Structure formats: structure tokens, C-alpha cells
Amino acid sequence: MKVVGIAGTAKNTGKTTTLLEAIRFFDERRKKLFITGIGYDGEDFDNLTGLPKPRVFVPEGAVVASALPLLQSSPARFDDLKDTGVRCALGRIFLGRVTSPGRVVLAGPASTRDLASVAALAPEDSIVLLDGAFSRISPMVVADSLILATGAARSRDSHRIAREINAIDTIMRLPVMKDVCTGGNKVIGDGVLNVSGGLFLPGQGQELAWRLNGTRKPRTVYVAGIINPLVLLEALNEMGLNRSGGPGHVASVSFIFDHPIMLLLSGDVLQWERVFHILYEAGLKTGVLGSMALLGATVNPYIPLRSGAGKYIATYVPPESFLGDITNLTRVPCTDIILEGPGKLQSWLKRFLD
Template structure:
């Protein structure tokens, strides 16, 4: 079995596992890391953003691996998913509500199979993390929803593991391209202290900065059409601070600029730009940075898609590893790491 510090090189803290799509091995990764921590003697906390761990996927009806909870793990999940109370030590009620009842905190007495159903709001997750730590969790795993990039929000989690695989694309080149783009987004560098202070002082969704002077835009959303972004760029700006989501509209407008401004985002979980546009932005030398950075620990790969077919496991490991190096790239099922 892998050893945590040999793979990732930093102490574990609050770790979110984020999937790029359904069936990319997020649950397999979660189970493996749980077992790794259990073997190494860590007291682990476990919860989720939203629901996971069903026998069959709620959207696709495809059979899924169950979430296995190791003995001693401190778990936060909805009360109605606990079907065998004898396997758990009750610790605490919370005020957080889900469609499956209120979230409760338990300690596993033995190896258990479970459905995770945690809060869906980041603010509630933050409070829940404090409770898990108060009950003795030395590190915490969060099962992030596949369709919510906010799972990687650094205000919630200070470490992220990205799960990718064949269901992202059945073309290996496109899969690697999409994963590389997401890794580049999640590892944006920190912006300068000047832009960080401007962002922290303003409540505006968008700030236009020209010659060091900020101008707040009266906007209710940052998801503007390309023509609307182009109008803002026409105000003469050398930087744009976006505190909301960043979508394809901004990307398309930037590609039309001869001298595109710098773009400062709140954090990389707010970026929703498709891989092809992201690559064009890089070729166009558009500079992105983040007020809050994300610590991406590594990438796990699932070479198969439902039905058992997919890519050659060693080929995808080697090709993905070379592109993402020095980022750790792991095939959890084979316990193989790109070297």
C-alpha cells in the first residue's frame, strides 16, 4: 500500500476528493486513502458535500463501489442513511439539514459500508469540519460532488486530490488535454498583494483596474456574454478582478483582445472554462492568478468506463504522468505511480 508522505510529501489536513466526471474512481480513491490513514494510525474525519455512496448511481443507475468506513473514523452524515446503529458510537447532533434528515456525528466501531450525505453549503461544511476536529479528527476527508467545482473551494479544504478517467473522454488525447487544463486551473499562482487587497476591500462582482486605480462594476453576475466583457475591456484596463464565476464568455472576449488584461479570480474553483478555450487562452498569453490558491496534491486515474472497457492502464499512466509531471499521478487499483 502507498505511504502518504512518500507520495504527497506534506502532512494531511482537510482533503477534498474531486471528480472530473461520474465514474472516474472518486469513491475508490476515497476508500483507499481511508485505509492508508487507518494503517498509518491517523484519526480521520469523513464527510461529504451532498450525497455519495449509493449502491447505484442516482443519475445513471450504474452500480457503484460502496464507501467503506474504517474502524475509529469519525463520520458526519445524515441520520436516515445509518441503517445499522449498532456499528456506530453516537457523538453529536448538528443543526444542518439534508433531504435525508439532519447531519449527525458518529464514530465507527467496526468496518462499515455507508452512504455519505453531508451539507451542500460551504459555510455549513466549514462549521462541520470544526466539530469533527473537536472530536479528535487529525485530518479530514471530504467527498466532493462531481458536478460542483466549489468542492475545491480553499475556504472549505486546503488540499485537493483530483480524480479523472475514461468517462471524461473516450479519446485518450482529449482526456489528457482536459485533465491538464483542469490541473492548470487548480494550480493557478497567487496574485500580487496589491490585487489581493483590492479584492478583499470590495464587494463588487467585477473590478476593472487601470494604472493601479480600481473601478467597481455594478453587476449582479460575473457570467457575462462576450460582447459585455468586451465593452468593459474598452474602459482601458490592465487587470480585471472577478469575484464570481469565470465562464466561457470571458474567455471568448479575452481572445479578441490584442493586449488582454490580467485576470484575477477569487480561487480556481470558480473557473468554468472548457479545455479548448483554456488552451487558446494560454496560447494568447492571458495571465490568470488567484486571490486564494489551492493545494492540489495529486491526480488519480481510472482507465476504464462502465462496462469494463477503456484504455490500457499502463499507457494512460505513463502518458498522463509525463504531461502532468511533477504532479503525482496514481492508478489506485494497481497501486501504481508514475515515476
């Protein structure tokens, strides 16, 4: 079983379009598909803006996990309906195998725990496609690989978008610490400082620095949970690392984080540029326990804009220049599916299959 997630950096960044092309790609290759989503996707009109949306179309043979009432009211037909034992805001989530293709609204498990238990029901030889929601990314830890959907709805500033993609890519490429010994949500070993509950509140960075400067000089800091870059920066500042050639004893400290996703949940992702720069300058090693591959980023020029009358209207930034700027500024492969066709996305998915 291989799991690919489609995560957005904001609402209206083109997740559904990317999902539809991914479904088509796997279906054409006759792969066993297992489709679910962590939000609510496939409706005719956006719940918030009221603007038309792409619809999710499921092919024959695919297994879909969604709230039962939505499967029942779908024009697609399902058999083998099975209760997953998981409930969402719209009712019980059921699995159904598509016997007659059609449109469906995907409303699946919202939490990591529930998503993991639903994904575990997928047949061993299937491809699991996870449809994201808004900028939500935390349940994506279940995925092996990620496609990022971003675009003008996140920011019209193509430079900012490119920087964000690069920062996310840097995080995804953090080395995996395979040789550390873990147990009970801790890293086991001498000289390890285990920080449980994450680092995401102001003041926690300072506290970490004090502990690092204490009598016992840990060689490894393991942070279990969410990390906010500014809080880590606060720690590094307190340790004097923002100045060149800071205290010598920390030169040997390594930072280990749970999973790349944990670095993307709190604070501005661009702040990681500074954090990694300081860590790099200080020669401090950083790594993660879990890993995830970033396959590429789809870029959508669409922006729902609120008019003076309080209604939303669909607007677009110039697609060619927007995509061109982003592509030039990032090392991550990018595409606008509508502008360029699905070719590039397909090449990433081929890589994923290999």
C-alpha cells in the same frame, strides 16, 4: 486541520476507490479522520446505471458526517451522535464517531456554505476527507488540496484527459495575489475594476472590454464569481488581444479571480489553454485570491456503457495504455490504483501530510 478533497471530472471516474485508499492510508497512520461527502456515495448499486459500486468502509475512531437515517441503518456503529444543524435531501446531517467499523453511505452537505459549517466541526488536529460527487467541484473550495479522479467515463480519449488535467493544473498553479487588499467582496485600490457576479454569460465579455476601453483605464480587473473561458475570450477578442501586439494600454492590466475553482465551473476547461496563451502572449498578469494544491490524478479505465436494451454494462478501455498515454502527456502525477496499487496515491498523501 487539513482538508483534502476528492473531486471527479465525471460520474464513475473512481472517486470512491480513491477515497477508500485515502481512508486506509490515514487510518494506518492513526490520523484523526473526519469523513464527509458532498453527494451520495457508498451504496451497493449505482443510482443511475444500476451497476455495482465500491462501498465506503469507515474505520474505528473516524468521525463521519452523513444523513442521520444512513448512519442509523449502517452496519457500522457510532457514538457521540451530534446534530450538525445542516440538512440535506435525505434528512438531518449528524456527526458520529465510529465505534465499530463497517460500511456507510455518505450523504453530506451539498453546498459550500453547509460544507464549510460541517467541516468546521472537525477537531483541529484532524484530517478532513471530502468525497466528491459527479463532476461537482464548487464546494471543494473548502479543501486545501485536491485529488482529481478522472478516467474513461469522462472521455475515452486519453489525449483529451491529459489536456484537461494539464489545464486544471495550470489553473491550480495560478499565482496567489497575497498583497492585494480586499473588502466586501471587492479588491480595494486605485485603478481596480471590480466585476461582481462573475463572467459566464455571452455578451458579458464584450461589456467588460468596453469598460476596459473606456475613459478610466483600470490597471486591475477583479472578477468575483464564476468565469467561463469563452466569455473571457470574448473580452480578449473585443480588446483585440487575439491578434499579436494588441492595444498597448491593456498591457498593464492584471486579472484577479476569486479561486481556481471558479474557473472550472462553466464552459469547457480546454478553452483555458487558449485564454492563458493569449494572456501570456500579451504579457498580462493573472492571479487568484484563494489557492488549492492539486496532489495528483487517479485514472480509471471503467465506462458504464448503455447497451441496446437500455441497460448499462461495465466496460473498460485498455488500462495500461490509457494510463501510459495520460502519464506521458501530463506533468501532473497520475495513477490507476487498481492497476498500480495505492503506492503513488500514498506518496501524494505523504506530501500532503508534510
